[in-house]
Amino acid sequence: MSNYLNLSLDEIHSKLVNHEIKPLDLVLEAFDKIEKNKDLNAFITLNKEAAIEEAKKLENVEVDNLLFGIPIAVKDNIITKDLNTTCASFMLENFNPIYDATVIEKIKAHHMIIIGKTNMDEFAMGSTGETSYFGNTLNPWNKTRVPGGSSSGSAVAVSARITPFALGSDTGGSVRQPSSFCGIVGLKPTYGRVSRYGLVAFASSLDQIGPMTRTVYENALLLEAISGKDIKDYTSSDKVVPNYISHLEKDIKSLKIAVPNYYMSDAINVEIREKIKEIISLLEKEGCNIDYIDIDYLEYAIPLYQVIALAEASSNLARYDGIRYGHITDSYTSIEELYKKSRSEGFGEEVKRRIMIGSYVLSGKNANIYYEKALKIRRKMVDSFKKVFETYDLIIGPTNTGVAYPLGIKVDDALKSFYDDLLTIPVNMAGLPALSLPVGFDQEHMPIGMQIIGNYFKEEVIYELASYIEKTLNLDLESGKQC
Amino acid sequence: MQGLSIEEVIHVADLANLTLTEEEKKKFACQLQDILSDIDKIVAIDIKEEQEILIAPTENYDIYHNDEVEGGLEMKDILKNANKTSGDYITVPKVLDE
C-alpha cells in the first residue's frame, strides 16, 4: 500500500503538481486506511463513490492551491448535500440533506475531497465519543482508551493518518479535547470566524467549526480556507481573514503570555502540569514574558455552560419531531404520541438528559433565576478575559485536566463530560479562539495537549507561538505506528 | 436543593417532549439532581440587577437583507426526508383545536 498520506502537505502538493500522483491515489489510500483501521470506528458514512468520481474529475483540473485534491474527513454534524448527516443519532440515521454547509462549499471550492463523515458523540453531546448511536471510537494511541469527544472520529482520522485534515465542531471543547487526547492540532476559532451555516446547532452562541490537523501549518491553511463572512450566518464576522501561514515563522520573543492559576491547580493531573511548566521555561528562555494571573469568574464556567448550552440545546433540538425528517415511531394514534415516542426512541440518554435540563432552566421563573443570571455572569466573564488581553497577547495552560482515560469508566456519570471540559469551556463562553497543541506524552505514552488561547480574531498569534513550540519539540506524533 | 421528585422529572420530560420508562425516571431523578446542584452555584453569585446580559459573543449588529425573493426548494427536496406525505403536503395525524 502507498503511504502518500503520511507525507507533509507540501510534499503531497508537489507530487500532485508534478503529476507523480493523482488525487485518486490519495483517495484510494484513504479508503484503504479506513478499511485497515476499521476497528477504530472513526467513520459513520463513507463517501466512496462520490470521492472517487470527484478525484477522477480533478485529473483534468489545474492544481490551483495547496489543499487541492487532499482528502478530508468531516464531522457528521456538518450538513453535506446528498451525503447522510446523522449527528451520530438514531434520530437522523437516514437523514440525507438537501443542501451543503457553507464550510463544505468552501472546501469543495478548494477542490478538497470529502472521504466520509466521522463518528462523534450524539449531537456533539459528550467528551468521549461513547454517546454515539453508531458505537464508540477507539484512541489510536491506545485502543482501550477513549479518543475524547465530541469530535472523536475526526480526531482519530487525523491521528491515525487516515486523512491529513478533518473538520470538527467545538461547543465546550469538542475540537480541542479529542485533539489533545489523540495528539493532533485542533483549533476552535473565534466565534464568528467560521460560518455556522450548515452546522447542526447544539448551542448556537457557543458552537464553532474548527480545523483538526497533523501540524500547525496545515491547521493554519485549513482555517484560512474555511473562514470569512457568510451572509447566511449573521454572527459571522466581516473582519479580513489574514494570510495565517505568513505568521508562522515570526519571532516570539516579544510575546506577553498569561498563565491562569486556575489552569495549574491541583485539579490538573500532575504530569500535565509538569509538562506545561517545561514549555513555560522553554518560552521564558526564548524571551517570552510569562506571568501567572487570576481571571475572575473562570470557576463558574461549568454551571454557566450547563445553563446556557443546555437551554439553547433544548430549543435547537425541538425540531426533531419525526415529521419533516428524522426518525418516526412505528405506531401512534395522536400527534402528541408521535412526538414523544419518536423523540424518546430517536435520542440517546445523554441527549435526553441535556434537553431536560435545558428545558428546566428556561421553565417559568427559572428563566430569570438561572438563564438570565447566567447571561449576566457570562458578560462579566467576557469582561475579565478582555482585561487580560489588554496586557497579554496569549493565555496558555493545559487543554485538559488529564490524558485519555479507559473506555467505559464514566458512561453513567452525568457530570463527567462537563468536568472534562473544565479548561476549554471558558473559551467558548467568551467566544475566544484557542488551539490544542501536542506538547509531549505521559509515562504511558498518551499525548498531552497544551491550550493556547488568543484574543478575538487573533488566531495568527496563536499559530505564531504554536508553530515555534512544535518546531522546537519536534515530536513524533504518528499514532499509526503503534497500530 | 431538595432531590428531584419523580413528578418533577415527568414534568421536565414533558417540557422536552419525551416519555420516560420507569427505570429512566429513577435514573434521571438522580442524574438531573447532580447537574442541578451544580447549576445552583450561579444562584449564589452576587451580580447587579442591571448588569447587561451577553446573548452571544459577537460584535455584529444591524445586519439585514433586502426585501428580495429567491426561488424556493423543489417539491422532491421538500418531501425527500419527510415521513408521511400526501400529494404536495407533508402530513401529520389529525390535529384538533388549531
Add this chain to the structure above:
Amino acid sequence: MLVPTIGIEVHVELKSKGKVFSKAENNFNASTNTNVTVLDLGYPGTLPNLNKEVVNMAIKACLAFNCNITRSMHFDRKNYFYPDLPKGYQITQQKTPIGTDGYVEIDINGEKKRIRLERMHIEEDTCKSIHTEKATLLNFNRAGVPLIEIVSRPDMKSAEEAMKYVEKLRETLLYLGISDVKIEEGSMRCDVNISVAEESSTLLGTKVEIKNIGSISNVGVAINYEIKRQSEILEKGDIIHEETRRFNDKTMSTIAMRSKETGNDYRYFPEPDLPYFHISDEWIKEIEDSMPIMPEVLRSEYESLGLNEKNRNTIIASKAMCEFFEIYKNDMNPIILSNLLTGDIISIMNKNDLDFGDIHLTRENLKSFVNALETGKISSKQGKEILPILINKGGNFEELIKELGCEQISDEASLLEMIKKIISENPDSVEDFKNGKDRAVKYLMGQIMKVSKGQANPVLTGNLLEKELQKL
C-alpha cells in the same frame, strides 16, 4: 351590575415581497409548498436572516399607532411543540417589542375614546394546516411570513368598542400599505381576551381568550355571546375558569379548547442567531416622511367637501376607491363624484368583474360627465346609459352623447314649442291642474319627455311648464 373588560391581540401579516427570516416569496396565493426554503422547513443547520423591509413596515405601524419605538432590540425564541411550527420555536420579540405604549382613537356616540396599546412586536407566522377527515396537511408557504402582533390594553367595554377598535386598526394598516388585512383570508387575525366582573369591583374577572374569529362582525358576536355566557355563570354563583375558547362561526358560539399539558410555559430566551438591531432617529425620520395620509385626516377633509357620512365611510373603507377619489376630487364636483363612485361606478365594475386598472374613465371624460350631470346637460337617467360605455369602452364624452343622441334640449324656444303643443293636446290634464291635482304636472312632463325622447332638460322644462300652466 356585571360589566365586561375586553383586550384584543391582533396578528397582521405584512406584505413584504419575501419572508421575514428567509428569501422565500411571501405569497398567499402560491400553490402548495412552492415558497419554501430549507429554513422555512426547519432543516438542521439553517440560520435566520432579517428582512429590513419588515422592520420598515413595523416602524410605519408604530408611528401610525403612536407607539414609542424601541431603539435597541433583539429577537427571542418562544418554545412550544406544534406541527405547524417547523423549528419547535417561533422567533418573536418578547423582551424588546419594537413598539410600546401606543394608542388609537375610536368614535363612540360622537365622542373620541382612546384605546391604549401595550405593545407591538415582529414575529414569524406558522405553517398553514389543512384538516381533513384523517390527517392534518402542512403547507409551509405561510411558515416565516412576517407578522406584527398588536396587543391592546383591556380598555374596551363593549362589543361595539371592540369592533370599532379592530376596524380602526384594519383601516389604518390598509392605508399604511403594509398588509392586505383580510380577516376572512387570515391576513389579520383577532384573539379577544374578555372578563366579566361587578362594575363596582376593583378587581378584574377571570380572563377567557377567544380565538379563531373570522370577521369583524363576529368579533361582536363572539363578545356578546361570551358576556352572556360568563354573566350567567357568575349569576349562578359559579366560577369562571381561565381558558382558551374557539369561536365557531356555524353555531355562532364559543367552545372550550383542549388545554395543553405544559400550559403556557413557553421558555422564552434571546435568539442567539440574530444580533441586536437598532433604530436611529434618521431611520424614523425617513419613515415619517414616507407616511401616507391617514384615514382620519381624509375623513375630516371629505366632511368639509360635503360628502355624506355613508359615502365618506364607503370610500375610505376601500383603499382602491379612495385612491381613485383622490385623483379626481379637485377636478370636478366631489359630491357628484362620490355618489357616482360609491353607486354606479362600483356596481358596474362589480357586474363586469373589473378593477380600477381595467376601466376606461379618464380625467377628461369623467370631468365632462360629472359637469354634464351637474349642469343638467344630461339627466341622471341618461347618465346611467352613458356610464357603462365610458367605463367599458371609454372615449370622448361629447362625441358619445352626440352619437347616442341624448344631449339634452336646453333651448327655451324649442322647449316652449313642445310644451305648448302638449298642453293643447291634453285639455283634461289642464283641467285637473286647475282643480289642484299635482299629478297632472307629472303627466304632462312625462308626455314632453316622451316626445323629446328624454332629451328635454327636466329642470328647465319643469319651470317652463309651470309658468305656462299658471298663465292659463
